[in-house]
Amino acid sequence: MSDRTLRAAVAVVATAGLAVAGYLTWVHYDENVLICTGGGGCETVQRSEYAELAGIPVALLGLIAYGAVLLLTAWDAPPARTVVAAIALGALAFAAYLVILQLFVIEATCVWCVINDAVIVPLLAAAAVYRLQARPDAVRDH
Amino acid sequence: MPPVPRPGARKGPNRNLLLALGGAALVAVVLIVASLVLRGGDSASPSTTGTSAGGGLFSGIPQDFTLVGKPNARVKLIEYGDLQCPICKSFSADTLPSLVDEYVRPGRVKMEFRGIAFIGPDSEKALRFVIAAGLQDSLWEMQEGLYANQGGENKGWVTDELVRSVASEITGLDIDQLFADVSAPEVTKELQESDAQAQAAKVPGTPWFWVQIGDSEPYEIQPTSYAPDFFRQVLDDALTG
Numbered sequence: 001m002s003d004r005t006l007r008a009a010v011a012v013v014a015t016a017g018l019a020v021a022g023y024l025t026w027v028h029y030d031e032n033v034l035i036c037t038g039g040g041g042c043e044t045v046q047r048s049e050y051a052e053l054a055g056i057p058v059a060l061l062g063l064i065a066y067g068a069v070l071l072l073t074a075w076d077a078p079p080a081r082t083v084v085a086a087i088a089l090g091a092l093a094f095a096a097y098l099v100i101l102q103l104f105v106i107e108a109t110c111v112w113c114v115i116n117d118a119v120i121v122p123l124l125a126a127a128a129v130y131r132l133q134a135r136p137d138a139v140r141d142h
Numbered sequence: 143m144p145p146v147p148r149p150g151a152r153k154g155p156n157r158n159l160l161l162a163l164g165g166a167a168l169v170a171v172v173l174i175v176a177s178l179v180l181r182g183g184d185s186a187s188p189s190t191t192g193t194s195a196g197g198g199l200f201s202g203i204p205q206d207f208t209l210v211g212k213p214n215a216r217v218k219l220i221e222y223g224d225l226q227c228p229i230c231k232s233f234s235a236d237t238l239p240s241l242v243d244e245y246v247r248p249g250r251v252k253m254e255f256r257g258i259a260f261i262g263p264d265s266e267k268a269l270r271f272v273i274a275a276g277l278q279d280s281l282w283e284m285q286e287g288l289y290a291n292q293g294g295e296n297k298g299w300v301t302d303e304l305v306r307s308v309a310s311e312i313t314g315l316d317i318d319q320l321f322a323d324v325s326a327p328e329v330t331k332e333l334q335e336s337d338a339q340a341q342a343a344k345v346p347g348t349p350w351f352w353v354q355i356g357d358s359e360p361y362e363i364q365p366t367s368y369a370p371d372f373f374r375q376v377l378d379d380a381l382t383g
Contacts, residue, residue, distance in 0.1 A: 035229060035346065035347035035348060035349065035350065036224055036226075036227030036228065036229050036230065036261065036347050036348045036349075041295050043227065043228050043229055044228045044294075044295060047228045047229070047232065049181045050177060050181050052181065053173070053176050053177050053180055053181065054176060054180040058177070061173075078158070081158070082158045082161050082162050082165075083162075083165070085158070085159065085162035085166070086161070086162040086163075086164075086165030086166045086169065087165075087166075087169065088166075089162060089163060089165075089166030089170075090165065090166035090167070090168070090169030090170045090173070091169075092166070093166065093167070093169075093170030093174075094169075094170050094173045094174060097170075097173075097174050097177070106294075107294030107295065107297055108294060108295050128162075129159065129162070132156070132158050132159050132162060133156060133159055
């Protein structure tokens with residue numbers, strides 16, 4: 001797979017993550033949309049004590065991380081690729097922790113959180129690491 | 143002499159990957175520790191809280207099945223709620239006491255609870271007990287007590303033991319009668335009627351509110367907040383309208 005394709009994949013996945021994290025951040029701050037709709041426990045997760053970290057919504061942290069990934073991908077210098085991979089792998093570990101929290105501590109799952117934690121973040125980590133490990137000639141094929 | 147690796151040969155993870163893994167481990171550890179230590183927000187713990195039912199919030203206020211407040215109060219606030227809904231629980235704990243003290247107890251406003259059970263089996267089980275308590279004019283204490291002890295979604299938290307515990311704190315409630323009434327036709331009828339009303343009103347979720355002034359058509363309100371101040375404004379407008 002060419003580096004251009006991998007770079008595009010990282011950008012597309014990060015954009016999807018940005019959209020999901022943006023929605024969850026909006027829901028966190030806008031009480032008007034905080035109603036129980038029977039959609040799978042998003043309200044419970046959003047209202048749980050784990051939804052914030054030192055007063056900062058976890059969704060906002062995700063939004064910032066995806067934004068940083070997009071900026072670093074646009075910059076695309078070798079150190080930027082390493083930082084993107086670090087962010088993605090760190091997010092992967094944190095996402096695993098959040099899934100465990102939802103399943104065993106909060107005992108409710110938010111479908112948007114699961115899409116982020118179990119689909120978007122692993123895809124981002126895979127693409128970022130694969131790109132980092134790509135052979136130098138493949139990296140410079142554009 | 144050991145074999146000498148060919149220059150440029152790639153063995154194992156590269157240096158950048160090791161750097162990324164190190165950075166990732168650092169980020170993950172910081173985030174997870176911070177999450178455990180600095181977590182905030184409203185607690186929606188699934189465990190039983192053991193909070194009592196009411197503490198006298200509704201004592202001395204007339205109740206009639208699903209209604210609380212003086213029958214001749216001109217303004218009625220209708221609440222659609224699901225006993226498993228955490229936002230309804232927050233409304234019950236944080237806002238309802240102010241509304242009861244300022245509007246319902248003085249006889250300015252009456253409230254009607256229309257329970258709907260869309261989150262799952264525990265919703266219907268809890269709702270049946272709440273409506274059954276309504277047959278003894280204690281619906282509001284029962285819903286308040288169950289909200290206070292709300293557990294994880296459909297985790298079987300509405301146990302007979304919990305209901306007995308909540309019911310035992312409601313003055314004048316006949317607990318044996320409560321359990322006998324859970325499957326009564328009146329309870330099933332109210333459950334079905336509330337559900338039909340919610341569907342007709344296109345209630346999108348809970349909590350959801352309507353206001354009725356006198357015998358006029360009820361109108362829907364769109365909360366921008368569940369704080370007492372929002373409802374004070376709504377009720378003051380209805381009272382002067």
